[in-house]
Amino acid sequence: MNTRIFLTAILASYIFFGCQNTDDTDVIEANNPKNEVGYLEISLTSTGSFISFGKDASDNIFHITSNTQWTVTKSADADWLTVTPLSGEGNGNVTVSVAASAAKDIRAAIITVTAQGGTTGQIQVTQGGTNPYIIVNPVNETVEAAGGDIAVTVIASGAWQSLPTGVNWVTPKANTNEQAEFTVAANTVTEPRSTVIVFKLNDYDVEATYELTQQQYVHVAEPLYWYDITKEAGLKNTRKPFLGTGAAKNIPGEYTADRFFELQDWEGNAAAKANGNADLGWGYGRLCIWVINATTGAQPTMTNGKLWQTINLPPGPYRFDVHFDGATSNLAYIVVNTGSGEAAIPDATNVPTSGVKSYAQILNGTAAGTILPVEFTLDAESAVTFGFVATLTDNQQLSISRVQLWRLEVNRE
Secondary structure, eight states, X not given: OOEEEOOXXXXXXXXXXXXXXXXXXXXXXXXXXXXXXTOEEEEESSSSSSEEEOSSOEEEEEXXXXXXXEEEEEOTTOTTEEEEOSEEESSEEEEEEEOOOOOSSOEEEEEEEEETTSOEEEEEEEEOOSSOOEEEEOSEEEEOTTOEEEEEEEEESSOEEEOOOSOSSEEEEEEOSSEEEEEEOOOOSSSXXXXXXEEEESSSSEEEEEEEEEOOOOOOOOOEEEEEOHHHHTOOSOBSSOOEESSOOOOSSSOOSSOEEEETTOEEOHHHHTTOSEEOGGGOOEEEEEOOXXXXXXOSEEEEEEEEEEEEEOSEEEEEEEEEEEEEOSEEEEEEEESSSXXXXXXXXXXXXXXXXXXXEOXXXXXXXXXXXXXXXXXXXXXXXXXXXXEEESSOEEEEEEEEEEEEEEOOO
């Protein structure tokens, strides 16, 4: 007869239970379960999840970690099993002793540890009988996706062997009289997997089984950070004081004191450049797109004034930040688009429907200190144009203190 032994572990070792707070004035470390009333932890000196004995008289111990009083009880019919002590407080060792077995079959009992307040833990104890037997400990186990070595305790009445599993991810490593070792390969797929290892007596048709489950592979992405790549990417003249080039615009009226210049390193169409885009007055050094009706000689209106820089970028996620000193405009946008030059920037009225890579509207009344971000992702290396387009009338302006280009990357350290 083929006698296959199935053992179920009912151990609740390493169990942490939270209880109500007390009114004690002692300082309690936050999130430490050992400080909670009724904390109980059971740890075994034997391998696995329950205690196993052969048919001969023997003993073993388990350790209790607690911060309160506890009691130990056993199954009512387990007169073959002795547990000492039956009560205690705080940390302590408990000895489990079994008498020699005259029973034919394997026998089992449950030991229950109860802490004051109701927290419990259980251990299953098994002992072989006079018939041939083989007991494995644990009978089931779940290991991490990374794999590694595992050990199974084997209590047997004679010589035994572990049978092939039929899977290529569990490899026998070594056997001793009371232990079998295996190497579990890493699981590289996103589904868990399992197998059953059969242990068999050499001289009898008696078996025990160990069920092994391995967790699925879970990809843990490396942390990502935004890095300021403004300079390394090749954008130029990007912050106060913005640099001008050439002669001042010398607009008649109050703006004649070498205040407005054409902006260095930026390209622009005639509309945007008419009044100058580098405002150097009072040491501001701002990037400006502006019109003013009160000054003779200044362009009083602007239709689709465009200002831009073009650089090449590799694929990846990016963010273009524009820092404002203020803005009053009825129709103005920040535009990021693949392609080069003015052709990459649509007219202001067309921006929302133009299919540009990304954009943000600059609202009338944008306050100093405002930062408008424009995020975009490149699927391939490309020329990218960063710029502005505005239609302005009647003393309206865009005043910018800085632009920054960021790239989302894994930690560079």
